[in-house]
Amino acid sequence: EAAVTQSPRSKVAVTGGKVTLSCHQTNNHDYMYWYRQDTGHGLRLIHYSYVADSTEKGDIPDGYKASRPSQENFSLILELASLSQTAVYFCASSDAWAEDTQYFGPGTRLLVL
Amino acid sequence: SQWGEENLQALSIQEGEDVTMNCSYKTYTTVVQWYRQKSGKGPALIILIRSNEREKRSGRLRATLDTSSQSSSLSITGTLATDTAVYFCATGASSGQKLVFGQGTILKVYL
Numbered sequence: 001e002a003a004v005t006q007s008p009r010s011k012v013a014v015t016g017g018k019v020t021l022s023c024h025q026t027n028n029h030d031y032m033y034w035y036r037q038d039t040g041h042g043l044r045l046i047h048y049s050y051v052a053d054s055t056e057k058g059d060i061p062d063g064y065k066a067s068r069p070s071q072e073n074f075s076l077i078l079e080l081a082s083l084s085q086t087a088v089y090f091c092a093s094s095d096a097w098a099e100d101t102q103y104f105g106p107g108t109r110l111l112v113l
Numbered sequence: 114s115q116w117g118e119e120n121l122q123a124l125s126i127q128e129g130e131d132v133t134m135n136c137s138y139k140t141y142t143t144v145v146q147w148y149r150q151k152s153g154k155g156p157a158l159i160i161l162i163r164s165n166e167r168e169k170r171s172g173r174l175r176a177t178l179d180t181s182s183q184s185s186s187l188s189i190t191g192t193l194a195t196d197t198a199v200y201f202c203a204t205g206a207s208s209g210q211k212l213v214f215g216q217g218t219i220l221k222v223y224l
Contacts, residue, residue: 042216098205099144104155
């Protein structure tokens with residue numbers, strides 16, 4: 001059974017529109033993360049959370065908000081989607097912070113037109 | 114400076130050959146994780162090596178860690194076409210620095 005799931009798996013959005021990406025984990029992990037991956041690039045951390053109802057900024061938080069309503073769920077919100085936010089987005093979870101293995105979801109491919 | 118920095122490179126080899134990928138980092142780390150990402154999938158851990166280990170093996174995989182030169186390597190012996198993927202190193206430390214992913218190595222194994 002997949003421990004980290006994401007929805008939707010792909011999405012086409014219009015510039016200026018609102019986009020919400022959802023992530024659900026069944027690992028019982030405290031930490032959850034949102035990354036973006038651009039073609040030919042590595043993973044860049046957008047937001048993360050270590051407890052429900054609290055989120056932290058990662059390396060590239062501008063233009064993104066995050067929400068952690070429960071331990072299992074973590075959402076990424078693009079209030080005003082822009083062309084530059086076209087990318088693949090990955091959610092991950094881990095039991096601890098820096099040293100622990102991160103378990104990734106399958107990704108959401110977002111195209112902003 | 115960036116943790117887990119890895120020179121982006123692309124390797125194309127024939128099935129059966131051995132391959133080694135390298136990862137260098139610039140700050141203190143206590144663990145190096147190697148992830149594999151297959152096309153259309155999320156990254157998945159394949160091997161983890163800690164700072165008190167110089168070498169770690171798992172099947173056809175071998176990871177090394179040299180803390181003095183701040184570098185790690187991942188070797189795959191007897192590659193298979195199914196090893197085709199992007200390989201990332203990620204470095205972290207128990208001191209609280211976040212896990213940082215390198216740019217990745219694109220490996221293509223052809224028949």
